Amino acid sequence: MLIRPAQSDDNLAATSLVFLSGPVAFEHIFNRAHGPDVREFLGAEFAKSATMFSYRHHFVYERDGQVIATIGGFDKPSHDGTFIGNAKAIFTQYGLRGIAKGLLFELRLVKPPRKGCYYLCHIAVNPQWRGTGIAAQLINFMDARAVELGYPVLSLDVAELNAGALRLYQQMGFKIVKRNKSYNSVLDNHLYMEKSLDGVL
Template sequence: MTGEFKLEAPFRRAEPKDCLRIAELFNIAGAGVPEYVWTNLADEYPGLSPLEIGEQRYLREDIAFSFRNTVVAEIDGKVVGILIAFPIESEDEPSQSELAETEPESDTPDVMRPFHELEIPGSYYICGVALSPEHRGRGLGTGFMEIARNTARNEGLKTLSLIAFEQNPRAVKLYEKLGFDIVDSRPLVPHPLIQYTGKALLMAAKV
């Protein structure tokens, strides 16, 4: 994660040892979309479960979806929350989808197309914020969002962006409270592994 600054407990930069836990929590944030992606990569990782595939993906350092772009919250020696975020620098730079887990746009499965189409060049993209259920409502999510905002500010970026699910109104309301507005949307393609239907919502806020 670029634009780094000192973090205070319980937040810290992610390390390779955290990657399995990052995969577990990111699948919660993504409502099963990450598991869909990892399941489709099974031929490349024989004998591994989807979460273990996710772990291997996050161990890489040459893509946006990496432990290097992740901050974790650790309480009593356990990772209880994650923030995955990175800049989409300009229209001339690779898109977040091209930097991520899926195939180039021409080969994009219909299930993933809404996520490829919803992005804001020049923004700091909050790819995922997730907390274990027992640690929600304690201010950690707001803390993660402040870290994202401060990182974007340090990088000279003026906009935060994220994708939320229409059928998760609690999250949408939280983001609105933090200054985010819905700026675009796409209908989700239903799939058994994906928790929500309805729309994917692109939300943006000023840094």
């Protein structure tokens, strides 16, 4: 078992996992009727450095040489630093429709990280390895990373109907701070959760 920073050439293995972290939302925002298949888009952006989907913001869980899980991490400055890259990539592939959908999703359901938080995203485990504690290991790893970086709070968003993930996060000390009601029948309501970190002065 190895948790390590993602590399650009992890894109093929990591793309399907990142997609699994929010398939309904990804399909809604990056609709293939207006651009490439979302997995193609995510794979290309994972291998680059400019957007929030980049390998630079992700860690992978490797077992026997295979990437079987992913997790992303941002603070407010690193997330804000991807804004222009995100906009350019989305506009190039999906036009103004993609920009509008992405902005609405971020303004209404999954908002940018707040100051003082280390935010987790794209938490996904290969279906064959679910239920083996890998997601908890990844979160614990990021917990330690956030403490090392001096952040007092770990945060994330989860679809309200994702009962398994919600249960895990609550078991790991995350508490629901806000419920963001969906503005679209395709998308679930989302819960914003935070966890106070020990070891941060």
